[in-house]
Amino acid sequence: IPAIGVGMVGYAFMGRAHSHAWRNVTAFFDPPLRPVLAALAGRSKERAEAAAASLGWAAVETDWRDLVARDDVQIVDICTPGDSHAEIAIAALEAGKHVLCEKPLANTVAEAAAMAEAAERAAARGVRSMVAFNYRRVPAIALARRLVAEGRLGELRHVRAQYLQDWIVDPEFPLVWRLQKDKAGSGALGDIGAHIIDTAQYITGRLITGVSAITETFVTERPLAEESAGLSAAAGTAAKGRVTVDDAALFIGRMEGGVLASFEATRFATGRKNGLRIEINGSLGSLAFDFEAMNELWFYDNTQPGAEAGFRRILVTEPDHPYAGAWWPPGHGLGYDHTFTHEVKDFLEAIAAGTDPAPSFADGLRVQKVLAAVERSAADGSRWTSVEEIEEDA
Amino acid sequence: IPAIGVGMVGYAFMGRAHSHAWRNVTAFFDPPLRPVLAALAGRSKERAEAAAASLGWAAVETDWRDLVARDDVQIVDICTPGDSHAEIAIAALEAGKHVLCEKPLANTVAEAAAMAEAAERAAARGVRSMVAFNYRRVPAIALARRLVAEGRLGELRHVRAQYLQDWIVDPEFPLVWRLQKDKAGSGALGDIGAHIIDTAQYITGRLITGVSAITETFVTERPLAEESAGLSAAAGTAAKGRVTVDDAALFIGRMEGGVLASFEATRFATGRKNGLRIEINGSLGSLAFDFEAMNELWFYDNTQPGAEAGFRRILVTEPDHPYAGAWWPPGHGLGYDHTFTHEVKDFLEAIAAGTDPAPSFADGLRVQKVLAAVERSAADGSRWTSVEEIEEDA
Amino acid sequence: IPAIGVGMVGYAFMGRAHSHAWRNVTAFFDPPLRPVLAALAGRSKERAEAAAASLGWAAVETDWRDLVARDDVQIVDICTPGDSHAEIAIAALEAGKHVLCEKPLANTVAEAAAMAEAAERAAARGVRSMVAFNYRRVPAIALARRLVAEGRLGELRHVRAQYLQDWIVDPEFPLVWRLQKDKAGSGALGDIGAHIIDTAQYITGRLITGVSAITETFVTERPLAEESAGLSAAAGTAAKGRVTVDDAALFIGRMEGGVLASFEATRFATGRKNGLRIEINGSLGSLAFDFEAMNELWFYDNTQPGAEAGFRRILVTEPDHPYAGAWWPPGHGLGYDHTFTHEVKDFLEAIAAGTDPAPSFADGLRVQKVLAAVERSAADGSRWTSVEEIEEDA
Amino acid sequence: IPAIGVGMVGYAFMGRAHSHAWRNVTAFFDPPLRPVLAALAGRSKERAEAAAASLGWAAVETDWRDLVARDDVQIVDICTPGDSHAEIAIAALEAGKHVLCEKPLANTVAEAAAMAEAAERAAARGVRSMVAFNYRRVPAIALARRLVAEGRLGELRHVRAQYLQDWIVDPEFPLVWRLQKDKAGSGALGDIGAHIIDTAQYITGRLITGVSAITETFVTERPLAEESAGLSAAAGTAAKGRVTVDDAALFIGRMEGGVLASFEATRFATGRKNGLRIEINGSLGSLAFDFEAMNELWFYDNTQPGAEAGFRRILVTEPDHPYAGAWWPPGHGLGYDHTFTHEVKDFLEAIAAGTDPAPSFADGLRVQKVLAAVERSAADGSRWTSVEEIEEDA
Known part of the structure; x- marks a missing residue:
C-alpha cells in the first residue's frame, strides 16, 4: 500500500x-x-x-x-x-x-x-x-441518511435539531478562545450549531433556505483564562474580559421540499453534556438520534401495522451498518474518536480514487451562509432571512 | 358534605x-x-x-x-x-x-x-x-412547577417545548371539526400548542413576551368526515373539503426574565402519539418531561458533585408528590384521565374556599394572545411579534 | 342491560x-x-x-x-x-x-x-x-401474550422476570399484616412473586415445571404497626415483633417446552417502586416489559433485516391494542387502576356468556403450587423441586 | 520514559x-x-x-x-x-x-x-x-465500585447480573471454537458468565460463596465452520458437529455479607447484542448498568428526600470519573476498545511501581472456581454447591 x-x-x-x-x-x-x-x-x-x-x-x-x-x-x-x-x-x-x-x-x-x-x-x-x-461519520447518522435516501421516511415534514452543552453555565468559567469572536467567529452558533446544520442537511439531502433567529449572550463578562484544554479551562487572575460571541442560538427555518425545521445550539443546557440531537418526521417514518447515546438510532416505520409500530432502538453496531463492521462484534459500541477514523478513511479513499470527498468546502460554505443568515436575522429582530439573500450580498 | x-x-x-x-x-x-x-x-x-x-x-x-x-x-x-x-x-x-x-x-x-x-x-x-x-394537573408537571418555585433551577435560561402528534399524517384522514377554522379557531396551534404555551408559563412562572413563527398546512384538502370520536374518524364520501387550519406551528420566543424559548406543535410527527414534551434549563438545574411517559419527571441537580450528577428519573407516584398520595402506592402509575379528576378537585376546593381557581379565564386570555401573536408572525413573514402588540390591538 | x-x-x-x-x-x-x-x-x-x-x-x-x-x-x-x-x-x-x-x-x-x-x-x-x-389486563401484557400466541417469538428460550419493590427497605418500617405469615402466607414470594409467576405463564402459555430457590428475610424484627393503608404504614410503639415471611425470593426454573426461567421477587430493591419486569426471548423475537412504564411494550422482531432490527417501544394505546380502544386517543396512557376495570369487564362478560373466566381458581392453584415448590426448595438447600412433587404430596 | x-x-x-x-x-x-x-x-x-x-x-x-x-x-x-x-x-x-x-x-x-x-x-x-x-475498566463500572466502596449503597442486599448475547440464535450458525469444550472450556458460562461473576465481585467487593445452577444447550448440532472472526463466522460444508458447551447458564447464589445474587449468561437472548447488565441494591442506594449503553451509570441515592429521588443517569464522561479525564470533553463517549487501553495503562503502572495488578491470577482462579461450582450444580440437579466444596476438591 x-x-x-x-x-x-x-x-x-x-x-x-x-x-x-x-x-x-x-x-x-x-x-x-x-x-x-x-x-x-x-x-x-x-x-x-x-x-x-x-x-x-x-x-x-x-x-x-x-x-x-x-x-x-x-x-x-x-x-x-x-x-x-x-x-x-x-x-x-x-x-x-x-x-x-x-x-x-x-x-x-x-x-x-x-x-x-x-x-x-x-x-x-x-x-x-x-x-x-x-x-457525518457516526454510524447511526450515516445509517439515518441511508434510510432517508432509500425513501423509508416518505415525504419529509419536520426536522428538529438541538446541540446542547453546558460547559460554560458557571459564570466563573474563563474567557477561552471559543468565547472570543476574533478567534472563533461566533459562539454556540458556529461551534456546535454548524454541526446540526450540516447534520440536518446531510441526513435529509435538503438545504436550509431561510431562517428566523434569536441569539443571546447570557454571561457577558468572564475571568480571563490562564490555560485551557478541550472544553475545560482554569480561570487565571481576577481580571475579566468581554464575551464577544453568542451563548445560545435558536432558529426556525424552512428546508427544500417543504420541510419545517427547528434548531437550537446552546452551551447553557445544564446537564446536557454533548447532546447533539436530531429528529426527522416523514409521511412513512421517523428517525431520532442523540449523540449522548451515539450507538443508537431510533426508527419508526409507519408502514408497519399500528398495533406493532413503535420507535425501534437500533444498536448501530451490526456488520451491515456503516463503518461498524470494521470494528467489534455487535453490541460492542464505538466512541467519539471513531468518527475521526472513519473520516480519514473516507478522505484517503477519495484521494486515491480521484474523487471529491464529502463534505466538500462548498458544503462548508453552504453551512457558513446559514450561520450568516442566522446572525443577520438575530441582529435584525428575528426577521426572515433567506440564504439566497446572503448569497446575493456575498 | x-x-x-x-x-x-x-x-x-x-x-x-x-x-x-x-x-x-x-x-x-x-x-x-x-x-x-x-x-x-x-x-x-x-x-x-x-x-x-x-x-x-x-x-x-x-x-x-x-x-x-x-x-x-x-x-x-x-x-x-x-x-x-x-x-x-x-x-x-x-x-x-x-x-x-x-x-x-x-x-x-x-x-x-x-x-x-x-x-x-x-x-x-x-x-x-x-x-x-x-x-397542569399531571403530577410530574405540578412537581416541576414546585421545583422551579423553590429555586432549584436557579436562573432560568431555556425552555424547549413540543407537542407532537401524528393522527392526520395520512392524507386520507377526513376533515373533522378540528381541521376547520370556524369550529376550532386554529389547528395544531390552538389545540395542542395552547397546552405547551400554558405548561411553559405555568412551570416557569414567566410569561411569553414575543415570538417569531412559522405555520404550515401540509395537506390542504381532505375527504369529508362521516363520523368522528376523539381523535379518530372515518372518511365518508369521495368528496373533499379544504383544510382551513394549520397542521404545524413552530415558534421561537422570549419569556420574562431573559428566558429563550422554542415551541413546536404538530400533528405530523409520525410515531409520536401524544408527545407533550418540555425541557427547562436553569443555572442550577434542569427538568425534562414527556407526556408519553407521564409518571416520570427528569431532574438534573447541578449543585451535586460533577461525578455524581445526572438526570434523575423521578417516578412521580410518591406520597409527597402533588396529587399522587391520594391514589395508589409508589410505582403504581396514573393515566390521562386522572388529570381531570385533579382538575375538578381543585375547582371544587376553590369554589368552597371562595378563592379564584387557576388557570383563570385571564390566564386563558393570555394564552390566546400568544396564539394570536404566533398567527400574526407566521402570516407576516415570521417577523417578531410581541404579545404587547396584540394587546394594544385588542 | x-x-x-x-x-x-x-x-x-x-x-x-x-x-x-x-x-x-x-x-x-x-x-x-x-x-x-x-x-x-x-x-x-x-x-x-x-x-x-x-x-x-x-x-x-x-x-x-x-x-x-x-x-x-x-x-x-x-x-x-x-x-x-x-x-x-x-x-x-x-x-x-x-x-x-x-x-x-x-x-x-x-x-x-x-x-x-x-x-x-x-x-x-x-x-x-x-x-x-x-x-394480565395491562394492555401491554395482553399484547405480549397475543404476539407469543401468534408465533412472533418462534421457539421460546428464556423468561426472566422480576418484581422489584422497596417499601420495607427501612428497618423501622412497621410489622404490617403483609409481613406476618399467618395473615399473608408468605412475603414477597406470595404477594408479588405470585404475579410474575402468573404473568410468565400467561404470556408464554407454558407452565413452570420445577425450581431451585433461595429466600431470605433481611430484617427479622420490626416495630409493631399502629395503622396501615396500602403499602404505607406508621410505626406505633417501641415494641418489636418478628417478621415471619420472606423479604425476597429468587429462583431459577424450567418451563414446559424447554424454556429456562429466572425469577426474583423482592421488597428490598431500593429505588424500584413497582418494577414488575419480564423479558422473553425466542428464536424469532423478544419482548420486554416493565410496569413502571406500563404503557410500553418492547418488541424485537428477528425476522427483520439485521441493519434495521431493534427493540421497538410500542406505546400500547392504539385502537387495535387490547382494551386500549375503549379509553382515550393514542398516546394518552392508562394507569394502574385501569387494569381492574378490564378485569371486571372480562368477568362480567364471562358470567353473561356462561363461560369460565381466566385466570380460574385452577390457574390460581397452579401458581400456589409453584409458590410451594419455591418455599420447599428454599427450605431444603435450594434442591431442585418439581411442581409435580408438590402435586403428589398435596 | x-x-x-x-x-x-x-x-x-x-x-x-x-x-x-x-x-x-x-x-x-x-x-x-x-x-x-x-x-x-x-x-x-x-x-x-x-x-x-x-x-x-x-x-x-x-x-x-x-x-x-x-x-x-x-x-x-x-x-x-x-x-x-x-x-x-x-x-x-x-x-x-x-x-x-x-x-x-x-x-x-x-x-x-x-x-x-x-x-x-x-x-x-x-x-x-x-x-x-x-x-473492570469501563469507567461506569469503575465508578460503581468507587460508590460502593465509599458506602453510598449502605448494606448490600441484591446483585442481579446478566450477560445477554444472541449471535448463535440461528441454528445454522457454525461450530466455531467457542462452541467446543476442548478449546473454550465452557460456553456462555466461561466466555461471558465469567465477566459478570468478576464484575459482580469487583463492584461489591464480595465473593460468591455458593450457587444453584441450570445450564442448557438449545442447539446441539451445528454446521462445521469454514472460517471465523470475532463472533461472526461462515458455515462451510453441510457436515455437522456436536456442540459440546452450554448455550446458556443461569444461577442464583449467595455472596459474602448476606447478599443474594442472580446470574444469567446466554447467547440466545434475541436482540440483545452485548448486554452485560448488573444491578445492585443496598439499604442506601442502588446502581444499574448495561454495557449496551456503556457510558451511563444509573444511581439511586436513597438518602435524598423521597419526592426528589430517582435513578440518575450519570454520563460517565466527566473529568472526575475513572479514566474519562484522559480522553474527551464531557458527553463525548468512549467505546469498547477504550477498556483495553485502560487495562494496559494500569498494568504498566503496576509493573513500574512493583505492585501486583488487579485482577490477579488469584482473582482469575476464584472466578474459575465459581464457574466450576456452577457446572457441578447444573450437572447435579441444581443442588446447592459451595465454592468451598470446589476448593476442597481442587
Missing part, C-alpha cells in the same frame, strides 16, 4: 482526535493509502514536540508555512481555531496539498467562499479538500 | 373525560363539595341520553340554555368546540353559575377577552371560573 | 381498586351486565360505612356471611388478606354466588385446592369464579 | 483489541513505561505477518515459545483460546516475563490453580501478572 505523508497544524482537542485517526485507520480499515504522520506544526516548539511525541508525529515545525512546504507532506490537516483556516487552507491547496479542515470552514462567508474557490481550482488539478464535520 | 350540581355541555372526548372526573373525585379525594352529575346537554336527544346513561348523568337537555337555567346546576362544564365557548360561558357566568371551560378558552382574542371580563365581573359576586388546561 | 349485584369483602388497597372498576366499567365498555355496588362488608361498622360512602357502595355488612347471604348480591368480590380467602370463597360459591378473589388464591396449597374444587363444582351449576391477577 | 517490549500471542478478536491498546496508551495516558510492540506470535506465518502489519507489530514468531524467549519481549500478552493459557502463561512467568492473560484464566480449576501458583512465585521475583477482565 502506498504511503502518504500527513502534516497537521494544531495539536489541541481536535489535533489529538485527528492524530488518533491517522494512527489507527489502517488497523481497522484497508484504505488504499497508508498515512504517515510526518510532521506537526505548533508555535511553541517545546509544546509541539511534547505533543508530537505523545501523539505519534515524526517531526515538528513551528511555522505552518514550513509544514505546508515539506516534501514528505501530501495532506495538510488543519486543527486550529477558525480565524486561521482560510490562510492555511488556501496556501496548502495552492501548494498542491490535499486539505482536511476542521469546521466551521471559516469565520466569515467571505473567507469560506475564498476557500471553496481555492478548493474548486485545486480539484481541477487533482488536489482534494474536505471539511471535518465528523458527526 | 354539601352537594353541588354539575351540568355539562358536550359529551364527546372531553365530555367523557370530565364525566369520569366528576364521578370519581370523592372516592380518592375529600373535596369540600360533593358533585352531583345533574344534567348533560347535547343537541341530539337520543345521543345525549345514551351518553348520559353511559357516563352517569341524571338528566338531559337538548339546549345548553336550558341546562344553564336549571336550578339543580351550580357548575357549568363546557366541553364543546371552541366556537361556542364564549356564548355559553358568559351566559352561565351571568346566570351565577361557576364555569369550567375547555381550552383553548376561545377561538379569538376578542372572545377570550369578553370571557375574561365576564369572569372578573362574576368573581366579584363569588362566581368562579377556570379554563381546563388539564396538563 | 340487566343489572347484577356485587358485594365486596374488604375495602383497603384492593377494595378501593375494585370499587373503582365496578363503578366505572360501564362508562368505557359495554359489558352485558351492569354491576350494582350493592354492599360492602367490613368488621368495623363505622369504617365500613365511611368506605362505602367514599367508594360508592349502597349498604354495609359487618359479617361477610351476611353479605354472601344477601339477595341483591350475585357476585362476591374478595379483597381481604389471604388467610380468609378459602372460607369466604367456598361459602360464596356454595351459596351460588360468582366469586372474584384477590391473589394469591390462598395461603396454602391445601386451601387453594379446596377452592379450586369448589369452583369446579360451582361451574357445573353455572357459577363462575376468577382469581384477580390484574396484571 | 523507559520502553518495555511486548509480545502478543494470538491476533484475532482479542489480539486486535489488545494491539489497539498497546498502540495508543501513551497518546492519552502517561504510563511510566512506554510499550513497544515487539513481536506477535501466530502459527501461520503468512497470516501472522499480515496481522502484524495491520496491527503495528514489528516482528512475527510462529511458535509462542520463541516469542517468550525473545530478549526484546518483557511482557507476554496471551490472546489465545483458553486451552493454551496455562502452558503459555506459566512458561512466560518462569522465563521472567510479565503476563497479561485473557479471560477466563483457564479452562479448568486445576490449570487456573497452577497459573495462580506460578504467578505467586513470579511475583516474589518482581514479575507481574494480570487477567484481562477488561470490563
